[in-house]
Amino acid sequence: MTPATRPTSSYAPALGAVDLWTSGTPRAGDMKQLLSDAERSRLATIASLTRFKKGAVIYRAGERADAVFNIVSGVVKAYRPGADSSEHITAFLFPGDVFGLSVEGLYANSTKAITPLTAYQLPVSALQSRLLNDAGLEFRVICKLCHELREAQRHAFLLSQHRALTKVAMFLQMLEQLQAARGEPSAEIYLPMARADIGEYVGMTAAAVSRGFRALAKRGVIMTRDLRHVKIIDRTSFEKLAASYGPS
Amino acid sequence: MTPATRPTSSYAPALGAVDLWTSGTPRAGDMKQLLSDAERSRLATIASLTRFKKGAVIYRAGERADAVFNIVSGVVKAYRPGADSSEHITAFLFPGDVFGLSVEGLYANSTKAITPLTAYQLPVSALQSRLLNDAGLEFRVICKLCHELREAQRHAFLLSQHRALTKVAMFLQMLEQLQAARGEPSAEIYLPMARADIGEYVGMTAAAVSRGFRALAKRGVIMTRDLRHVKIIDRTSFEKLAASYGPS
């Protein structure tokens, strides 16, 4: 990634999302920077850069929500702790993503860094007054929320599938698209999360996820270089397996 | 419902959602009117009231999105048509809800009225300029979007459950809470949608949904007055079945 390609990845908060209203964009599915450099530097004045070690809990559901986070580098999982020590993963969050949504002043879910993490921390109080004074910023936030809403609906669609292979393929497809949208090399899909985490996300046991990967590999659909790197071999079969989530 | 209880249900666009930041509200989970009467009447100038017959398709995924809708009365299902004539239902929409979100200028899913429907139709062009000129309105929209995002995550949580009884119980719990939040009588849960629609929403076949209701009834957890009216008999067992989705 040359600086020219991603000029906004320097040190200031960033919001990534696909455009809401503009159609016929250069590359559909590409992510755009929603914030102008001016807006980003204005936000930077109320943000502080924070680091978390791999595995660190960033906040827990139910705690008072006094900060919102914006990922600079690393990956986060958002989850709801279940009664029986199991957890349902609601989302994986990548650079450019924002997390820390609250319900009635409390965090709606827990979050944990699954890789070393760097993120901006924005106090909600400051953010709130900033939002009320900047209509343009509000509009960008609306775009980002619509984006997340669609992602959540896509997640629900994935979960509604019954066949393990379909779910795994759709998960890989999602990761691939996110990776491409971020402008990272996409010859190979990188899986920052553990098999168990994938299972919690797609609604299967870790064992079933493992069998899913193996089955896809045996059929020659994918090739696993190692646990964290997968390559699509047979694109046709792959797309056929992944119940399409495109428009129409 | 006395007019005093719901003064904002008169004829102007309305946005219902639970508060985002205020905690310790009178009744947690209650829905609030996000828009002031002034804002509502301002919106009314660009809105037109439309009626749809039961079963009517309001718009299809992929069509140009030139209007957003705000339900006055009736129920809508939003769905994605699947390849094999099946459809995944992403949401049921009730009075106060808004629908018509677009991706790159096109509707992201299809919608159909499942009861007779009355709704405001707001042209996006007018709405867009209105949004850009009214920071307060934008903020309310943000709140509404956060609300929908949480609903979508809750839907995903429901779908991640494996036992049919759990899914059915969670679905009933959701309907009950929505009904209560709207201020409707909640001694009995009203199901405006068909069993098949419930199945598409919770990720089971209509047959499995039917068995689910029967099993709950046989266990004495619920009582079905008729196909569309259910009453919770054994609240304790009911809550135990429905994997809790409360904070913490």
Place this chain on the structure above:
DNA sequence: CGTGCACTTGACAAAAATCAAATTTTGTGG
């Protein structure tokens, strides 16, 4: 009042969950 569609129910097959054990990978300290 009849027809059609929605719902229910049954028998069977398919699929993944569960439980547990074997194996590989990762991280740590020498």
Place this chain on the structure above:
DNA sequence: CCACAAAATTTGATTTTTGTCAAGTGCACG
């Protein structure tokens, strides 16, 4: 750099559960 311990992943055998398909029933709408 290697050895070891801990954690993660894979695999196998079994069980539970729901999907599937089809037939039967009943409600609702014209």
